[in-house]
Amino acid sequence: QTCNEFGYFQTATSVFGRPTMYTRGASSRSLWHQVCEDVFGIGAPQVAERISATNAYYGGKRPRGIERVFFTNGDLDAWSLLAVTEYPGNDREVYAEVAPLGSHCVGLYAPRDGEVPGATAIREKALALFRRWASPPPPPSASEAEARIVV
Structure with a gap:
């Protein structure tokens, strides 16, 4: 690479x-x-x-055509110079977080004593996003279902 x-x-x-x-x-x-x-x-x-x-x-640091992506970095990770560390507001569920004092793969390990504070926040956000993305979509509401009926 x-x-x-x-x-x-x-x-x-x-x-x-x-x-x-x-x-x-x-x-x-x-x-x-x-x-x-x-x-x-x-x-x-x-x-x-x-x-x-x-x-x-x-797309460099602004990848195009992606959805449901969570970029994580530590601000002490040498590789973060090449990474997506911020992403503009969007409707495709693309997020980026940087953990202060974090190093490579921060927040991607099991919880442990003494980890940097940002690791916990990144891990919790990642798990919440992954659970939501892996869940089946909710059924349409009655008004949405009616709107789909073509007469």
Whole structure:
């Protein structure tokens, strides 16, 4: 996925241009471009083209043509830079939540002591949505049923 669709090369470079506690033995963007070239035959220009194609196909951070989707993220998750973290109001039941201090897959595990506060809220919202989506639709009201009768 990294070379072929997303191009998200995780590195340990600092935004301040100085080494961090993770820098030793870490990778750089040029290393990952070389891996894509050597292992998959996908050069850096092709990676950029494929990222654009992936975003065009799926809609990037504003996916189109979806319904009943709940995007969850933690604000400390490195992958959240690529994720849908907000979604405009819509009638297709698409939601996005970000848990403060949460990491990858926050709220998707069984409850446990010491988890970040947002995990509980995300888990409860997810379960409520999934139960509603998995339930059969309610029967039509009398007025809706009458409106469907064509004379």
